Amino acid sequence: MTTPLPDLDCDALTKRFGASTAVDHVSFSVRAGSFFSILGPSGCGKTTIMRMIAGFLEPSSGDIRIKGRSVLDVPPNKRPVNMVFQHLALFPMMNIADNIGYGLRRKGMTKPAIARKVDEALERIGLPGIGARRVDELSGGQKQRVAIARCMVLEPDVLLLDEPLGALDLKLREHMKVELKALQTAFDTTFVYITHDQSEALVMSDTIAVMNAGRFEQMGTARDLYYRPQTAFVAGFVGDANRWQGRVARAEGEALEIKTDTGLMLRAASPGRKLTVGDRAEVFVRPEAIRLAEDAAELAHFDTRISGHVATILFNGAASRVIVTDPSGADIGVTLPQSGEFAHLTRGAPIHVGWSGDQGNAFVMTRP
Ligand SMILES: Nc1ncnc2c1ncn2[C@@H]1O[C@H](COP(=O)(O)OP(=O)(O)O)[C@@H](O)[C@H]1O
Numbered sequence: 001m002t003t004p005l006p007d008l009d010c011d012a013l014t015k016r017f018g019a020s021t022a023v024d025h026v027s028f029s030v031r032a033g034s035f036f037s038i039l040g041p042s043g044c045g046k047t048t049i050m051r052m053i054a055g056f057l058e059p060s061s062g063d064i065r066i067k068g069r070s071v072l073d074v075p076p077n078k079r080p081v082n083m084v085f086q087h088l089a090l091f092p093m094m095n096i097a098d099n100i101g102y103g104l105r106r107k108g109m110t111k112p113a114i115a116r117k118v119d120e121a122l123e124r125i126g127l128p129g130i131g132a133r134r135v136d137e138l139s140g141g142q143k144q145r146v147a148i149a150r151c152m153v154l155e156p157d158v159l160l161l162d163e164p165l166g167a168l169d170l171k172l173r174e175h176m177k178v179e180l181k182a183l184q185t186a187f188d189t190t191f192v193y194i195t196h197d198q199s200e201a202l203v204m205s206d207t208i209a210v211m212n213a214g215r216f217e218q219m220g221t222a223r224d225l226y227y228r229p230q231t232a233f234v235a236g237f238v239g240d241a242n243r244w245q246g247r248v249a250r251a252e253g254e255a256l257e258i259k260t261d262t263g264l265m266l267r268a269a270s271p272g273r274k275l276t277v278g279d280r281a282e283v284f285v286r287p288e289a290i291r292l293a294e295d296a297a298e299l300a301h302f303d304t305r306i307s308g309h310v311a312t313i314l315f316n317g318a319a320s321r322v323i324v325t326d327p328s329g330a331d332i333g334v335t336l337p338q339s340g341e342f343a344h345l346t347r348g349a350p351i352h353v354g355w356s357g358d359q360g361n362a363f364v365m366t367r368p
């Protein structure tokens with residue numbers, strides 16, 4: 001039995017602009033019908049990758065294959081990909097049906113066939129019968145769906161989406177995350193989605209590549225990246241984390257004791273990373289891994305314990321936080337339990353925090 005070819009393969013894809021390397025030997029495969037995201041800070045090279053895949057920009061080296069065939073010699077309008085940009089660029093002078101049918105008309109499809117395709121697409125995006133409306137009669141979210149439908153009727157092998165939610169307000173963005181995932185499933189199309197917003201990537205993607213300074217740091221599921229970050233960049237970029245810098249004071253296999261530069265002793269793990277005594281290290285601990293107690297004895301079973309006082313309580317529903325100031329004056333963010341047992345805490349109150357060392361994630365610091 002042969003495994004089906006992935007829809008998209010990038011192989012050591014590289015782009016240099018003069019002396020600077022915007023994309024540096026990036027390799028990945030996107031499984032047919034899956035939702036693949038590239039997540040990274042602004043300027044790390046995401047759009048450059050998309051433009052190379054779409055054919056608007058020639059790679060300096062490396063290869064791009066769609067369904068197993070190199071497309072480097074294929075002009076952009078002949079590549080089986082379509083791109084949705086941050087600014088949707090619907091044609092304001094055309095009605096919705098003409099917007100969706102635009103690409104099909106250019107392909108020379110007959111009017112009745114176009115009408116059928118447009119109706120079908122409107123059905124799929126949950127907006128049946130709105131073909132005659134003008135663009136400015138639609139809400140932001142509806143425009144977004146129309147922009148996607150306009151690409152989907154062309155039946156691309158791969159749909160490229162470059163921060164398509166970037167221009168929307170927060171509430172609509174939350175809603176569109178669910179919507180986009182549903183559209184991707186409904187059209188059964190391969191999505192390559194780029195964003196600097198981790199919550200978009202975490203919610204929608206089957207696979208996420210975290211990108212930094214032109215390179216992929218780690219590729220995996222949202223859970224892999226969140227619970228098993230392989231680099232300090234990923235640990236810091238995906239999800240919230242408290243972080244400390246210090247030096248390894250004791251190492252027993254992967255279990256470490258780290259003395260922070262602020263004088264605290266922390267336990268941490270470093271699965272597969274072989275830190276040794278004396279190494280400079282950075283430790284990450286998720287706010288939800290830390291327990292709070294007013295009585296230090298309640299934390300006796302934890303191997304890492306710090307006493308401090310309450311700096312702030314940030315009420316934000318299920319994601320409420322307590323910020324604890326440690327003896328060095330640094331902040332530790334702790335997720336407030338749902339029970340309400342700490343609802344009475346006030347600023348300045350003495351408080352203790354503790355966690356189990358295997359919840360701490362330590363990385364070698366490259367700079368001494
Ligand atoms: N046409 C270009 N000429 C020179 N430098 C460019 C060009 N396009 C992008 N860059 C540079 O490449 C890097 C990556 O840009 P880009 O891919 O747009 O990042 P992102 O989409 O992740 O924000 C940036 O440093 C940017 O300034």
Ligand SMILES: [Mg+2]
Nearest residue numbers: 043046047048
């Ligand atoms: Mg960009």
